[in-house]
Amino acid sequence: MMRKIPDAFVEELRRRLDIVEIVSEYVQLRRTGRSWVGLCPFHNERTPSFSVSPDRQMYHCFGCGAGGTVIRFVMDIDGLTFPEAVVKLAERAGLDPPFSLDETPGATPHSRLDGMKEAHELAAKLYSYILMNTGAGVQALTYLETRGFPRQSLVEFGLGYAPKGSDTLVRFLRRRGFAESLLVEAGLAVDVGGRVMDRFRDRVMVPIRNLQGQVIGFGGRALAPDAKPKYLNSPESPLFRKSEVLFHLDAARRQIRKLGTAVLMEGYMDVIAASRAGVTNAVASMGTSLTEQHAQLLKRYAERVILAYDGDEAGIQAAKRALDVLEQAGLSVQVALFPEGEDPDDFIRARGERAFQRYLQSNAWTEVQFLLQDLRRNANLESMSGKMAFLRGALEVLAQRATPIEQDAEIRELAREFEVSVDALKEELSQLAKTLPGRHRPRRRFERTAEAAPLPKGHVLAGNRLLQAMLLEHRWCEMLMQEGLDELPLPEQTALLAHIYQFRSEHPDADTGFLLDQLDEPALVRLASSLLMEEPPQLDARVLQDYLRTVRLYQLETAYQRVLQQSVQAQVDGRMDDAAALRGEMEALQRQIQQLKWPQWTGKLGTGLKEAGQE
Known part of the structure; x- marks a missing residue:
């Protein structure tokens, strides 16, 4: 999708936008010199470490490392993809995007999707009106009030009522020009023997929204005690794919990001009850097993997930399945099962809102505790x-x-x-x-182990300066590529180096901010934005050669130590031929190290070596 967006359009979009103006809508900023500072919206802090540069049209948090251009900011704050953020900002800037978000292979035509979205929005308004303002909705309204749902919650979540009539919604939408075939395809109606009828009848209706807050489906809770099924969701449609949607994520994502934690529940009624109790970072997978796509959605905003499921056998098994899915996505997981026979709504009504909040905080087991408890239950x-x-x-x-x-x-x-x-x-x-095979939670790609020895500061600084030069000017990227630079001291430095090479090969004339917006790995975003926000020293070919020499010296010395250990082990094992071959490698490495340490030039070493501490 990103390749469909011309570089020129992205650069024109950034040119028309003022990052300070847009960030100020989310963060209270104050001017400090040439920059603006405020409390970071992406993590909790008391001392401002979030900086916005109007000169560079970038932001960077020196606390959590978040950073990028105005497009990246909107992506992170609103949880949008790159194309979605471009569309949102283009509307603000008065530009027509040269692409559609629905331009994917096999996608339903854009106009038909728009029709389905409009039909869902109108359906939500109709259901809400029937619940709140008509005699037909009295029974449903009474049911919700006896369940403890205040009017504020009904309005906040847009709850409604689908009456008992077989075609109330169909007639309402047909009069507004919607074709019956579209309503059936969208999942709002069903064709029964050639007669098109409402899918939902005599049910409390809960709108399901996408990340942009648009209604794309419904959940219906039956009022009649003997109705089957008790809960009925919209079917899969071009708008609604259960495996890719989490209920309430559109409204909860900012609180999830702020707290770093999402509370994952089984159903939408659980989430509504939790919100009523002040737990506003709750979402639900709506009766379907948690999928990889769900986990990746949560990973955009959270580091930790609390599984708040029912404590019956079905809830326990669902929690065990969700554990694996969430951990594969790199999320930390805790489990807070409710007492058997009680769902969150029952718990809140019986014990109160504060007890509910305390329960989630103090009764959340770690993964290991939960699995041990499950073993004990069956032992x-x-x-x-x-x-x-x-x-x-x-x-x-x-x-x-x-x-x-x-x-x-x-x-x-x-x-x-x-x-x-x-x-x-x-x-x-x-x-x-x-x-036994280990099943520890995967580390993030560039997370360093606690036992890893810290690298010497000079080598890391030299690698950062090379990356900084490549980010700032294309000519330095070409020079270092010709020098054969393909590895740097830190894994994240090497990964960013590869991204820069690929970016320059595809977008030779584009602004580096475009690269920053495309990076997905938080560690790389953090590194790149910090280098772009930092004022670089004076850079020229001689200085960069010094930095390059520092990096290569580190690589050779590291290789020497590795071969030395192999040589010692070979001698201990009695593999004398291997030991002799390894001694030859060590001698060759020593010669290369000496050549780099004593370069064949006169005068003092360059600025790069001085700063890197290698003089």
Whole structure:
């Protein structure tokens, strides 16, 4: 999709927009010198670290690392894709985008999609009017009020009522020019033996919205106690795909981003009840199993997800499935199951709103605690064989899922409860760890391990200066490409280097801000925006050669240490031929290191080496 947007259009769009003006609609800014500063909208902070540069038309948070152009800001603050943000800003700037968001293979024609969206918006208004203003909606309104839903919640979520009549909505929309075939395709109506009827009848209606706040489907809760099914959702349609939509995410995403946490529930009524209790970062997957797309949606805004499911067997199994999906997306997960037989609405009505908030905070198990509790629930702890089976299962969970700290804590608890020694459990765990595949939550692509030794500052600085030069001027990118630069000291530096090369090959004349808007990995956005916002030292070919030499010296010394360790191990193992070959490699590396350390030129070393601490 990004390749369909001409570079010239994106640059013209940025030229017409004032980033300070747009950011000010979300952040209270004050001028400091040539920049504007304020509290970052992407993380909690008390001291302003969020800076906006009108000169560069960029922003950067020196606390959490968020940064980019005005397009990236709108993408991050509103949770939009790059094309969606371009369309939104183009409308503001008075430009007609040279593409449509619906230009995907096999997509329904844009005008037909617009018709479906309009039909859904009108349907939501009709249902709401019937609930709030007519005699037909009295029973539904009474039901909602007895469930404890105040009028404010009904209005906030746009709740309505679909009456018992078989074609109330169809007649309403037909009079407004909507074809019956479109209503059937959109999921608002059904064709029964050639007669088109309303899909939803005698149900409390809950509008389901996309990230732009547009109604794309409905959830209907039956009023009649014997009605089947109790909950009925819109079918899959060109507008509504259950696997890609989370209920209430359009309204909850800012609070989710602010807190870094999303509360994931099973149904829309749970979310509405949670919101009434002050938990405004709740969303739901609407009765369908959590999908990879759902998890990726949450990953845009959250670092952590609390699974707030019912405590019955179905809820427990759903939570176990969701755990794996969320962890594969790189999210931290906790589980807060409600007592069996109680859903969030029941819990709030019985115990109150504050108790509900406290429950989510204090009763959320870690993944390991939840899985151990599930094992315990199904274990026979009255017999010795049952105890041993439980212990083995618990150790398997610890071996596959737990961090070393969690393993230590849980082993001590198990040893105390079952009167076995800590050492015995640790030995068993060690043996299991060798045979079982680990299933730890994946690290983010460029997350450094806690035990990794910090790299020398000079090498990192040299890598950053090379990247900064490439971001600022195309000629330095060409020069360093010709020099064969393909690796830098840090993994994220090397990844950004690859992105820059690819970007320049596809967009040789485009502004670097276009690259920043395309980056998906937070670590790379953080690095690139910090380099673009920083005032660089004077850069020329000689200075860059110094930085390049510093990086290559680091790479050679690292390679030398690696070969040295291999050589020592070869000698210990008695592999003398391998040891001799490795000594030859070490000698060759030493010669290259000496050549770089004592370059064949006169005078002092360049500015780049001085700054990098390699003089």
